Amino acid sequence: MYLLDANAFMEANRLYYAFDIAPGFWTWLGDPSLAGQVASIDAVKDEITAGDGDLVDWAQARPATFWIADTDDVLTAMRELAAWAVDPTRQYRQEAVDEFLDSADLKLIAHAIATRATVVTREQPAPESKKKIKIPDVCEAFDVSWTDPFSLYRTLGMKLVA
Structure with a gap:
């Protein structure tokens, strides 16, 4: 999917x-x-x-x-994603974390984790970004396919x- x-x-x-x-x-x-x-x-x-x-x-x-x-499996994945995003070892600014935690992006990736789906986005990876948590970077961290x-x-x- x-x-x-x-x-x-x-x-x-x-x-x-x-x-x-x-x-x-x-x-x-x-x-x-x-x-x-x-x-x-x-x-x-x-x-x-x-x-x-x-x-x-x-x-x-x-x-x-x-x-x-959303399903229970999606909610579980959302908690995992949130814990990853707020981890102090991440380089993201607090505004980026807050935006991600309040976004459809978080839920979209959680759905992909829960159902083993592929995320389709126009976003491009930016692993050095501090201002925005990019979908492809989160997908990579959680071994989720994206295109x-x-x-x-x-x-x-x-x-x-x-």
Whole structure:
């Protein structure tokens, strides 16, 4: 299973797959044949639906099964991630730790740990970062697979044709 970060949706909408330019992308991403392969989590849906527009409408139209709720296993993984983030041997500034602990990123990675899913994000590793805890760096620390959206699209054979 691939779990998409909010930036995989938001940047696609804002930068390269706007609904008026590439509606086929959104149709493909919402295709029921991808159920069980591509999803996201409730916390990401909350981030997306905090705004308005086509992306919000699209997100709200997804079946409930697309947005995965927290489970006991996810909560256990969240505690492990939180303990890792606050460990005094980490180089992160307190603001970065606070932001991570309050983020959908924490929950997304916890879901991936609990279900052995692959995280899909546009973030890039920054192991020397002190100002932000990056998804790929946490994934690496917890042996969680991660990839970028375009690699996922190629893996799943997405083709956008006019």
